Amino acid sequence: MARVVVDPDEVNQHEVVTLNDGTIVTLGDDVDRRTLDRIAQQLHVFRSVYAHALADPILHDEVAAGKKSIDEVSPLYLRVAQLQTMVRSSHRRPADDLDPRVLLQARTWVNSSGVARELVSLTPTHRRNMLGWLERNSDDLQTVFAEADLTAEERNAVKPASPWVAGTPLYRRVAELIDAETERERAMDRARQVVRSVEFERSGEWPDR
Numbered sequence: 001m002a003r004v005v006v007d008p009d010e011v012n013q014h015e016v017v018t019l020n021d022g023t024i025v026t027l028g029d030d031v032d033r034r035t036l037d038r039i040a041q042q043l044h045v046f047r048s049v050y051a052h053a054l055a056d057p058i059l060h061d062e063v064a065a066g067k068k069s070i071d072e073v074s075p076l077y078l079r080v081a082q083l084q085t086m087v088r089s090s091h092r093r094p095a096d097d098l099d100p101r102v103l104l105q106a107r108t109w110v111n112s113s114g115v116a117r118e119l120v121s122l123t124p125t126h127r128r129n130m131l132g133w134l135e136r137n138s139d140d141l142q143t144v145f146a147e148a149d150l151t152a153e154e155r156n157a158v159k160p161a162s163p164w165v166a167g168t169p170l171y172r173r174v175a176e177l178i179d180a181e182t183e184r185e186r187a188m189d190r191a192r193q194v195v196r197s198v199e200f201e202r203s204g205e206w207p208d209r
Helices: 008-012 033-045 047-052 057-064 075-090 100-104 124-136 138-147 152-156 169-179 183-203
Strands: 016-018 024-026 108-110 116-118
Touching (some): 008 016, 008 075, 033 075, 100 108, 100 138, 124 138, 124 183
Antiparallel strands (some): 016 024, 108 116
């Protein structure tokens, strides 16, 4: 097992971080997502160690008293969070990644990895996240749809709506499924999300939905 060589004093700066295998990572804009996830997990696991090393006595006392989180005050934590946001933004699924014909059916959703899932099997949270993505990308999806090689019958399957994507068979079906969700189904989903949050707090990684 690798010897832990983290440098707690690094919590007071935002330029480098020493991984627990001794690797020193410069926190530039070119850090890859996998490395950032590894750093974030380390910051999570050793958060109490880093918290004790805060140089500012006022911040140190506020974190120790639970008035503030180390994530909110540490230059190191703030820089890693900033880089993660940048990386995630650059990896957001583009609208043209979706085959426009997916919008014309009401059975499955194809995620960014190309895996098809039955709409009825999606969790309430997943359904809402999916509709959120469709709504945010409605204008771009409309452009992709307009440029696709589709028949008049296929184009007529989209009803007038605002945003545009809300008129597609896919969106309408997911909205129907959301309306038909039982309180039991939603309660189970809320419980599942709590379990996921607890797992994240334990390991620093989000488990599958």
